[in-house]
Amino acid sequence: MIVAVKPISRAEPPYPFEAYAHIISPLSEDEGGGFLITFPDLPGCMSDGATEAEAIENGQDAFHAWVSAYADSGKAIPLPAFRPETINPSKTSALFITNLPKKLHVQLSECAKLEGMSMDALALSLIAEGLERGGFHV
Numbered sequence: 001m002i003v004a005v006k007p008i009s010r011a012e013p014p015y016p017f018e019a020y021a022h023i024i025s026p027l028s029e030d031e032g033g034g035f036l037i038t039f040p041d042l043p044g045c046m047s048d049g050a051t052e053a054e055a056i057e058n059g060q061d062a063f064h065a066w067v068s069a070y071a072d073s074g075k076a077i078p079l080p081a082f083r084p085e086t087i088n089p090s091k092t093s094a095l096f097i098t099n100l101p102k103k104l105h106v107q108l109s110e111c112a113k114l115e116g117m118s119m120d121a122l123a124l125s126l127i128a129e130g131l132e133r134g135g136f137h138v
Contacts, residue, residue: 001114010064011071014079017063021082024052031118040082042066043128046121 025036027048035052037059039045047062049055070077100108112122 008068008072011068013067014077017060019080022059024055027118031120036121041078041080043132044125046125048117048121
């Protein structure tokens with residue numbers, strides 16, 4: 001798999017890292033352990049770390065890279081809007097299970113290793129990006 005790298009300039013976010021809600025979730029041992037950090041207002045923006053503190057530190061890097069990539073692509077950076085109290089737990093699912101064809105599972109696994117992330121994190125990122133391209137806002 002050949003990946004082209006485009007250098008981009010660091011962009012200033014409209015609001016600081018601390019203004020954006022983030023969710024820290026434990027990763028299973030199958031996913032490499034540690035913690036995953038995601039940003040509900042920033043589709044596909046995520047990182048991880050061995051500890052919660054490391055996940056937050058890595059999340060800051062991911063946040064700045066995400067903002068810079070979005071700005072470079074000409075997209076508007078979403079404003080912080082997510083608030084945990086707006087979640088209706090009876091309508092929110094934290095678990096999504098699906099069966100994948102073996103070939104797709106192998107490809108996802110290989111890409112996750114190359115990206116240095118869990119398969120769940122990569123799948124979530126790909127789904128969010130696909131929805132965004134389709135005009136849906138995650």
